[in-house]
Amino acid sequence: xxxxxxxxGIIVIAGKDKGKRGTVLVRVDAEHVVVEGVNRAKKHVxxxxxxxxxxxxxxxxxxxxxxxxxxxxxxxxxxDRVGFKHLEDGTKVRIFKSNGEVVEx
Numbered sequence: 664x665x666x667x668x669x670x671x672g673i674i675v676i677a678g679k680d681k682g683k684r685g686t687v688l689v690r691v692d693a694e695h696v697v698v699e700g701v702n703r704a705k706k707h708v709x710x711x712x713x714x715x716x717x718x719x720x721x722x723x724x725x726x727x728x729x730x731x732x733x734x735x736x737x738x739x740x741x742x743d744r745v746g747f748k749h750l751e752d753g754t755k756v757r758i759f760k761s762n763g764e765v766v767e768x
Contacts, residue, residue, distance in 0.1 A: 666745040666757065667696060667729055671766075674742045675701055677731040684735055688724065695726035702727050738762060 667673060667687060674684045675698070685698040702725045710718030733742035736759050744760040757766040 665690070665693075667732065667734060672735040672737070673698060673732045674735045675727070675731060676733050676742055678702070678727070691726045694729055696729055696732065697724050697726050698732065699724065734759070734766065736761065738764065 667690075669687050669690060671687050672684065673687060673696075675681050680701045683701050685701045688697045688699050690696055703722045704725045706721050706723045708716065708718055708721055710716060734745050735741075736743035738759075739761055741761075745766065746758050746760050747755055748758050748763075748765075749755055758764060759766060
């Protein structure tokens with residue numbers, strides 16, 4: 664069970680985009696995530712009339728390592744660590760370490 668999943672609200676805690684917030688668009692692999700609007704790079708695209716692609720320079724969201732992001736806790740308005748807990752009915756849920764509340768994803 665991953666601590667950071669697709670759709671989670673995160674905040675960047677290290678790197679050139681430190682302090683920016685966004686949502687996880689995709690998990691690239693076990694250690695990398697793509698976050699909306701964070702770690703953008705310019706990509707030069709050739710035109711392809713068969714596919715209907717116009718050429719030019721486009722912005723592309725690049726992957727970040729999961730160690731550089733943390734889950735954003737809306738209650739405390741800060742980055743927070745994630746833990747796991749088993750409920751009475753046997754389900755395993757993610758919780759915020761600071762206040763013990765369940766993470767809504």
